[in-house]
Each structure stands twice: as structure tokens, then as C-alpha cells.
Amino acid sequence: MELLVASAVAAMTAAGVYLILRLRVFPVILGTAMLSYAVNIFLFAAGRLVVNMPPILDDAAKGYTDPVPQALVLTAIVISFGMTAVVVMMSLGSFILAGHDRIDMTPEADQAAERAAKRDAEREGRA
Template sequence: MEALVASAVAVMTAVGVYLILRRQTFPVVLGMAMLSYAVNVFLFATGRLVVNMPPVLSDTATGYTDPLPQALVLTAIVISFAMTAVVVLLALGSFIASGNDGIDLGEDRE
């Protein structure tokens, strides 16, 4: 299970890094989304991977999973979701205003 989760984080991070190095805003936005998926899984795994264990106190439990990373992931998901929405709107506004979807500023500085 550890190998599976670790390779999932690795593949998503690699895809995300590749995409945010693209020149158009659309792949960059997708890349940011991939990176935030990767970091969410990574955060989840920082509490150690266990199966079928309760996160809160229970009389019958034989062990526990760490609840804190789950709370952190929840916060991170909410924030990254909102930020993706912001960057999509901003990229759209920039595309409409300038007729150009490139992310580099290049020659068209003020």
C-alpha cells in the first residue's frame, strides 16, 4: 500500500510540474490542480497509513489512525479548490482582455 500511495504522489507531482511549465494558462491551471491532488494525498499519508482504524476514541478500538492530517487535508482541499476557481477566472479575464492565452509577459509589457 505504501508503494502504491508513494508512486501515486510521485506521478501526480511529476505531471503537475510538467504542466505548470507549459506556456498556455490552461495547462498551467490543470498542473496546479494535479499538484494540489498530489499534496493532498501526501498530507493524508503523513499520519502513517493504516486500514480500518477509527480516528476518534472508541471502546472497541485496537489502534487509531491519526485524525489531524485528515483535518489538514480538508482545509487544504477547500483552499486549493477556491484558488483554482480564482486562477481560472483570472486567466479567463486576462485572455479576454489581451486576446492571448500565454502565461509569459514577453514583449507586451506596459
């Protein structure tokens, strides 16, 4: 079972890193989501969750479930959802500004963004 979980975490991490290295915004967002899912599964696996056992609050002689990994994963889910929403809104703004979702670091891309901003400013001035 540990081998299955470890290989799933490795596959999701590899897919997330591959998607982050793409030159489009949407795969980068999917890659960060895949990495956050891989980290969540890793935290669950590291916590050694036990089925049908009470938390630490009860008698610990029979066995217990550590609530810390569950709290960490719940917190990570909330934070990753919020960050994904922020990144989606930033990428939507850059898509509207540039007209495409490519991630370019060239001077030509900067000039195209400046031309698009001037064009939008002219359109707003006429309206």
C-alpha cells in the same frame, strides 16, 4: 502498497510541475490542481490511516485513527478549490484582455495588451 502510493505521488508531482512550466494558462491551472492532489494523497499516506478503527476519542488500546491528516486534507481541498476559482477568473480576464491565453513576458506582449486595452476603451466610448 506504499510503493504504489509513493509512485503515484511522484508521477502526479512530476506531471504538475511539467504543466506549470508550460506557456499557456490552462495547463498551468491543471498543473496546480495536480500538485494539490499529490499533496493531499501524500498527507493521507503520511497519516497512516487505519480501516475500521475509531478516532482518538475512544479507547486507544485497540488502535485508533488519527483525525489530523483527514482534517488537513479537507482544509487543503477547500483552499485549493477556492484558489483554482480565483486563478480561473484571473486567467479569463487576461484572455478577454489579450485575446489569447499565452503567458508572454516580452515587451511585444505588453504592447499588444496596451493596444487591446485602448481598443476596448474605444469600443466602450462608442457604445
